[in-house]
Amino acid sequence: MYRRIIRPWLFSLSGEQSHRMAILLLRIIGFVPGGRWLLRKVCAVEHPSLEREVFGVKFRNPIGMAAGFDRNGEVYGELSAMGFGFVEIGSITPRAQSGNPTPRIFSLQRDRAVVQRVGHPNRGLEVALRHLRNGHEGVVVGCNIACNASTPPEEAPADYLRSFRNLYQYADYFTVDLCGDDVQDERITRSEEYIRRVLEPLFDFRRGQNQYRPILVKISPDLSDEEIDRVTDILIATPLDGVVATNGTTSREGLTASPSSIKRIGAGRLCGRPMTERSIRIVKRIHERSGGNYPIIGSGGMMTPDDVEAMLAAGADLVQLQTGYLYEGPQLLKDICNRLIPQPEEPTPAPAVIPAEEQNTTTTEERVD
Ligand SMILES: Cc1cc2nc3c(=O)[nH]c(=O)nc-3n(C[C@H](O)[C@H](O)[C@H](O)COP(=O)(O)O)c2cc1C
Numbered sequence: 240m241y242r243r244i245i246r247p248w249l250f251s252l253s254g255e256q257s258h259r260m261a262i263l264l265l266r267i268i269g270f271v272p273g274g275r276w277l278l279r280k281v282c283a284v285e286h287p288s289l290e291r292e293v294f295g296v297k298f299r300n301p302i303g304m305a306a307g308f309d310r311n312g313e314v315y316g317e318l319s320a321m322g323f324g325f326v327e328i329g330s331i332t333p334r335a336q337s338g339n340p341t342p343r344i345f346s347l348q349r350d351r352a353v354v355q356r357v358g359h360p361n362r363g364l365e366v367a368l369r370h371l372r373n374g375h376e377g378v379v380v381g382c383n384i385a386c387n388a389s390t391p392p393e394e395a396p397a398d399y400l401r402s403f404r405n406l407y408q409y410a411d412y413f414t415v416d417l418c419g420d421d422v423q424d425e426r427i428t429r430s431e432e433y434i435r436r437v438l439e440p441l442f443d444f445r446r447g448q449n450q451y452r453p454i455l456v457k458i459s460p461d462l463s464d465e466e467i468d469r470v471t472d473i474l475i476a477t478p479l480d481g482v483v484a485t486n487g488t489t490s491r492e493g494l495t496a497s498p499s500s501i502k503r504i505g506a507g508r509l510c511g512r513p514m515t516e517r518s519i520r521i522v523k524r525i526h527e528r529s530g531g532n533y534p535i536i537g538s539g540g541m542m543t544p545d546d547v548e549a550m551l552a553a554g555a556d557l558v559q560l561q562t563g564y565l566y567e568g569p570q571l572l573k574d575i576c577n578r579l580i581p582q583p584e585e586p587t588p589a590p591a592v593i594p595a596e597e598q599n600t601t602t603t604e605e606r607v608d
Contacts (some may be wrong), residue, residue, distance in 0.1 A: 241568030249565070254344025254353070254364035256310070265317040267507045275320040282578035283322035290516075293556045294453035294480045294534045295347045296411050298379055300324035300576055302547070305538050306383035307416065309396045310361045312370035319378040322572045326485075327559065328367065329383030330416050333401045335363035335389055345504045346565075347496050347511075349424075351542055353562045355487065356507030358420040359385050365400050371409035382410035383457065388420050389448050392433070400440045407444070412453040415441070419459075421508050429459075429466050431574070434473060453480035453534075460485035460517050460539060467521060471528045482525055482535035483559070488539075503602065511562035515540030519553045526554025542566065544578035 249257040268274040289300035303325040304318050315326040340358030341357055345354045361367070371380065384406070386398035399415060408598055409517070415437060417428045428434075434456065435491060441454055456479065458470055487508025491501050494513055518539030537555030541547050542563040550558050 241570060242259040246568060248567070249438070250346060250348065253342060254346060254355070255341055258344065258598040262314055265314040269314065269320075275316060278317060280319035281321075282573065283320065284573050284580075286489065286576070286580045288580050289324070289576055289592065291557065294412060294451065294455075295380060296449065298324045298541075298557065301551070301557045302572060302575055303327060303379075303536070303557060303559045304564070305356070305561040306330055306381075306416070307355075308561055310359075312367045312380070315370075315375060315378055315380050321569055322576065325379035325381060325411070325557070327381040327383050327414060327544045328480065329414075330359045330362065330385035331361055331364055331367045331382060331402055331406070332359055332385050332387045333364045333398050334387050335366070336360060336389070338388075343468070343507070345507070347494065347500075347504075348566075349568055350494050350496055350511070350513055351464075352494065352509055352511035352513050353487075353565065354504050354507040354509050356421040356505075357472050358388060359416075364405055368405060375409075379411045380409075381414055381455075382406045383416050385416040395433075396437045396440055397436050400444065403441050404444055407448065407452055408450065410452060412442075412455060412480070414455045414457050414459045414483050416486075417459075418457060421506075425569050429462060431469055431473065434470070435477075438473075438477060438479060443501070445478075455479070455534075456485035456534065457538075458485055458521075460488045460514060460521055461490065462521075464524065465600070467524055468528055471525050474525075477528055478505060481536065481556075483536040483538055483557075484515075484521045484525060485539045488514050488517060490517075512525070512540055512542050513536045515542065515546050515549075519546075519550050522555050524552040543571075544575045547575050548578065 268278060289411055291301045301324055304323045306327040306329050309315055309326055309328045312328040315328055318326045339356050339358035343356045384399055386395040390398050390604045403413060419428050461532040465574045473479060489508060489511035491509060494501060522535050522537045531554060535554055536557045536559055538559040541550060541560040546556050548586035
């Protein structure tokens with residue numbers, strides 16, 4: 240039904256409208272008595288072998304919805320009912336902001352890709368808090384936090400700290416988005432000094448709390464190998480708990496769309512199929528450099544169960560997706576989870592008992608040949 244009816248309808252709308260419709264539809268389902276129960280019955284795959292414990296948090300399965308879909312924490316309950324093992328909400332900024340001018344989401348259907356330059360539109364910390372205060376028992380919710388676009392770089396650490404402190408008791412883990420606003424130069428967010436200035440106040444705040452909340456950083460796939468190694472070294476040297484690798488790329492490599500249509504779309508992050516290899520390669524690099532000792536959430540171009548298997552084999556502990564879900568719908572999540580459930584070994588067929596006279600015949604024939 241998703242591929243034949245819902246997907247063509249969603250793709251007939253603008254990227255922005257289809258996102259809004261998807262959220263509205265989920266909210267309506269969640270509002271109807273028994274709606275979530277029905278979603279779970281129809282969509283979710285449950286099996287004890289899918290369960291994971293990563294950075295001290297228990298997950299129903301290792302597949303999560305990536306940040307940018309449930310920006311304000313409105314539908315994490317419905318997404319969980321649809322079978323996601325966790326939902327990363329946000330990016331949340333302290334103050335509401337409208338993001339970049341529209342149009343800002345473009346689908347490239349032949350390439351199974353999306354280019355987005357939304358620039359963290361969200362209704363701000365207070366609204367996210369209001370939704371989270373309803374409680375989310377049984378649903379793992381990560382809060383992805385970012386700084387407001389209007390905040391000068393020297394004040395960015397205060398933005399992150401404000402969201403972190405306020406959301407602390409309501410989130411299961413935090414992701415610090417270090418990727419900028421989807422169009423601006425990321426240089427500033429890549430420097431070790433900047434990353435440490437953002438993270439140190441969060442570590443200090445956490446030290447004074449009774450409960451422990453894991454902190455991860457989300458990185459861009461456009462970092463050089465040396466920059467990736469530098470982030471990995473920060474992971475090893477500080478109380479950082481893990482890395483989300485990666486966000487979408489500003490590169491246009493791997494697209495078959497014509498240069499003129501790529502040019503027409505303009506700036507933004509490319510997500511989906513063209514970045515599968517790149518994100519897996521980065522996860523492998525971080526995994527190897529950190530000796531496999533630190534949690535990694537693999538994200539970027541997870542379009543099939545094979546992609547997810549390759550990402551997990553590269554060293555990811557958990558996986559997130561968004562563009563793949565847009566293209567394939569709930570069936571993708573089902574297929575991935577079913578693939579991850581170990582199949583009972585096929586019984587090895589008992590050796591055929593060949594009657595003695597037949598054995599003789601065969602031997603004779605062989606000899607004749
Ligand atoms: C429309 C859209 C909005 C996004 N917004 C955010 C965001 O606010 N914060 C963030 O960290 N990542 C954001 N992302 C990036 C995704 O979380 C994910 O890392 C990226 O899309 C790669 O995964 P995918 O290929 O499965 O889509 C966004 C992606 C899309 C497509």
